[in-house]
Amino acid sequence: MTVYETDLPGVGRKFEIDVDNGAQLVIVIHNTGKREVYRKPNPEADAEKVFEASNQLSQTIGSILEGAKFQPVEVDHEGTMLPGDTVLEWYTVTPDSELAGCSLGESAIREGSDVLVVAIQRGEEIITSPGPDTTVEPGDVLVVIGTQSQVLDFETLVADEVTEE
Amino acid sequence: MAGETALLELGLLFAAVGLVGALAARIDQSVIPFYILAGMVLNPFVAGRVAPISLETTPFVELGAEVGIVLLLLFLGLEFNLDRLLADRARISAAGAIDFAINFGVGLLLGYVLFRAVLPAFLIAGAVYISSSAIISKSLIDLGWIANDEASPILGTLVAEDLLIALYLVVASAMLAGGSDLAGTVQSMGVAVGFMLGLLVVVHYGTPVFEALLETNSREFLVLRALGLVVPIAGLGLLLGVSEAVAAFFVGMAVSATGHVSRLETLLEPVRDVFAAIFFFWIGLVTDPLLLGEVLGLIVLAVFLTTPTKLASGYLAGRIYGLNVRRSTRVALGMTTRGEFTLIIAALALSGAGGVLSTGLAETIYAFAVGYVLVMSVLGTTLMQYATPIENAVSRRFA
Numbered sequence: 001m002t003v004y005e006t007d008l009p010g011v012g013r014k015f016e017i018d019v020d021n022g023a024q025l026v027i028v029i030h031n032t033g034k035r036e037v038y039r040k041p042n043p044e045a046d047a048e049k050v051f052e053a054s055n056q057l058s059q060t061i062g063s064i065l066e067g068a069k070f071q072p073v074e075v076d077h078e079g080t081m082l083p084g085d086t087v088l089e090w091y092t093v094t095p096d097s098e099l100a101g102c103s104l105g106e107s108a109i110r111e112g113s114d115v116l117v118v119a120i121q122r123g124e125e126i127i128t129s130p131g132p133d134t135t136v137e138p139g140d141v142l143v144v145i146g147t148q149s150q151v152l153d154f155e156t157l158v159a160d161e162v163t164e165e
Numbered sequence: 166m167a168g169e170t171a172l173l174e175l176g177l178l179f180a181a182v183g184l185v186g187a188l189a190a191r192i193d194q195s196v197i198p199f200y201i202l203a204g205m206v207l208n209p210f211v212a213g214r215v216a217p218i219s220l221e222t223t224p225f226v227e228l229g230a231e232v233g234i235v236l237l238l239l240f241l242g243l244e245f246n247l248d249r250l251l252a253d254r255a256r257i258s259a260a261g262a263i264d265f266a267i268n269f270g271v272g273l274l275l276g277y278v279l280f281r282a283v284l285p286a287f288l289i290a291g292a293v294y295i296s297s298s299a300i301i302s303k304s305l306i307d308l309g310w311i312a313n314d315e316a317s318p319i320l321g322t323l324v325a326e327d328l329l330i331a332l333y334l335v336v337a338s339a340m341l342a343g344g345s346d347l348a349g350t351v352q353s354m355g356v357a358v359g360f361m362l363g364l365l366v367v368v369h370y371g372t373p374v375f376e377a378l379l380e381t382n383s384r385e386f387l388v389l390r391a392l393g394l395v396v397p398i399a400g401l402g403l404l405l406g407v408s409e410a411v412a413a414f415f416v417g418m419a420v421s422a423t424g425h426v427s428r429l430e431t432l433l434e435p436v437r438d439v440f441a442a443i444f445f446f447w448i449g450l451v452t453d454p455l456l457l458g459e460v461l462g463l464i465v466l467a468v469f470l471t472t473p474t475k476l477a478s479g480y481l482a483g484r485i486y487g488l489n490v491r492r493s494t495r496v497a498l499g500m501t502t503r504g505e506f507t508l509i510i511a512a513l514a515l516s517g518a519g520g521v522l523s524t525g526l527a528e529t530i531y532a533f534a535v536g537y538v539l540v541m542s543v544l545g546t547t548l549m550q551y552a553t554p555i556e557n558a559v560s561r562r563f564a
Binding site for chain 1 (some may be wrong): 244305317
């Protein structure tokens with residue numbers, strides 16, 4: 001992907017990005033902070049304005065497009081940060097997860113990391129304080145608690161096995 | 166306090182520009198000719214002849230117009246970036262050189278044939294050469310051309326013009342200030358060049374000082390300090406017989422190297438627009454339409470000569486930037502508008518009246534420039550609006 005940057009003296013800067021099928025996206029950043037987004041169906045065509053936005057709005061849109069905003073993990077971390085270093089985190093168990101069908105005791109959760117599974121949500125039902133013999137089923141949501149680094153360890157441990165929600 | 170009607174008169178000025186500005190926006194035209202016409206309609210030559218009241222130029226309006234010129238040139242300096250110019254120097258200088266050679270050349274020829282003297286020819290040449298950065302940039306944005314390839318040659322040529330007009334104003338001011346003999350001109354040129362060199366040193370080494378001077382979180386202080394910086398320096402320039410406009414341009418260049426430039430632009434833009442409106446209104450206020458009638462032939466001649474020359478230089482600029490026939494035609498149409506800088510040259514000519522330039526000649530050149538801008542600003546804006554059918558016709562024929 002190539003991005004062409006052009007100076008527009010007295011106006012601002014222009015960025016041209018090749019997108020699909022020979023179309024181009026043209027973004028003009030005005031010195032005033034205003035952004036305009038244009039689309040060219042092909043490089044020869046006249047640019048058609050898609051939308052314009054203020055500096056602040058553009059930054060919000062930009063971070064949404066970038067994925068920096070509203071990313072589930074981020075939100076979970078933020079929403080479940082407890083006082084101190086403690087984090088509450090939850091993961092959904094997919095049918096092909098290695099965890100599925102194992103009891104908590106059999107699975108490597110306790111050995112691989114020091115997090116505690118405090119609850120399992122199974123459909124409408126909540127299993128609180130599950131014991132070592134509680135079996136994990138596909139579709140379960142495991143609610144785990146631990147320090148930030150412990151939860152991160154758990155995340156790497158189960159990364160290939162469960163899908164984060 | 167001011168005279169009993171002074172505030173009311175100033176109020177009428179603002180009411181008039183507010184009203185005609187709305188009208189101009191409604192019909193997608195530039196505000197500049199409308200501000201001029203508003204001033205012209207309300208002045209003693211028109212309203213004074215047919216209506217019980219008319220507006221006369223006051224020292225306040227004159228000073229306001231002067232500040233308008235200073236701020237217009239300050240912005241030119243703020244947005245002028247030497248590094249960017251150098252980065253694209255091959256294309257910009259080629260397009261700029263063709264633009265200058267064709268348009269300034271024709272202006273010089275026209276002026277000399279009509280007036281048989283160097284100074285008036287030089288003034289006419291400047292007036293017809295310089296395109297309007299303000300109107301053209303705004304039209305580019307309004308029409309969405311800014312996102313197209315034609316934006317680069319248009320804006321590039323305008324940058325070259327900005328630099329040349331700064332040099333031009335120095336020479337023109339010196340020629341007007343100098344006596345009728347060569348020695349006087351040389352002496353005032355010396356003062357001008359000395360002042361410019363001084364300013365260049367200030368621009369080069371002064372950036373940290375300007376940086377510190379403008380360092381404040383208060384918007385109020387920033388605006389006041391910027392005005393406190395540019396207006397005195399411009400005033401000093403005027404006092405020394407150097408163009409106040411050029412002094413302001415250099416201050417703008419110096420400030421553009423600081424980190425305050427974008428904030429300053431945002432805050433000063435409305436201030437500039439207020440004073441620029443006063444400037445355009447003042448232009449109309451001191452213009453007798455009858456005088457305009459006397460130079461009508463000259464205006465028509467200039468329009469018929471210099472519209473094609475701008476079209477030609479604009480087209481060539483497009484070709485230099487590697488654009489096809491259609492887009493080069495669009496560049497041509499985009500460059501024809503003349504505006505604020507032609508009027509600054511007009512004001513400069515008027516200020517030289519009675520000195521090197523006879524009053525009659527100064528008034529003729531002034532009236533010519535005003536009438537010429539009235540035609541070219543409307544014509545240029547209109548050509549840009551109706552660019553598509555014109556491009557179609559041209560590309561069918563030549564591409």
